Amino acid sequence: MTRRNCAFHEGNALTHLGDTKAAWGAQEQALALVPAADFMDRALTRLDRAVCLANDGDASAAASEALDTLVGLSPEQRRGIISRRAEQLVAGLPGRRQASPPARELRDLLMLPTSTEC
Secondary structure (H helix, E strand, C coil), X not given: CCHHHHHHHHHHHHHHHCCHHHHHHHHHHHHHHCCCCCHHHHHHHHHHHHHXXXXXXXXXXXXXXXXXXXXXXXXXXXXCHHHHHHHHHHHHCCHHHHHCHHHHHHHHHHHCCCCCCC
């Protein structure tokens, strides 16, 4: 396993364990090592950062981080696991925080069709 893969998986594991401080450091390292062309790992790392922000009580910043991540991707790139992770983030926000402007924008973006097919 490469150093970049280790940092990516370490950040993800620490995020799921709720160790936001350690996760943030691993995420920083992963973002520094993952090439810009690897949209999947970069997006998942940034969504993990959003989860950490939410776990630390900053739901607005969490929604903004997730929104910024998704806006930087094409509809095709957002499909699948990336959209599901963002949906899980929104669903996990406290009820009143789901109505914040960034959370509403994120919810709206997630409801957009991902293709032009009828």
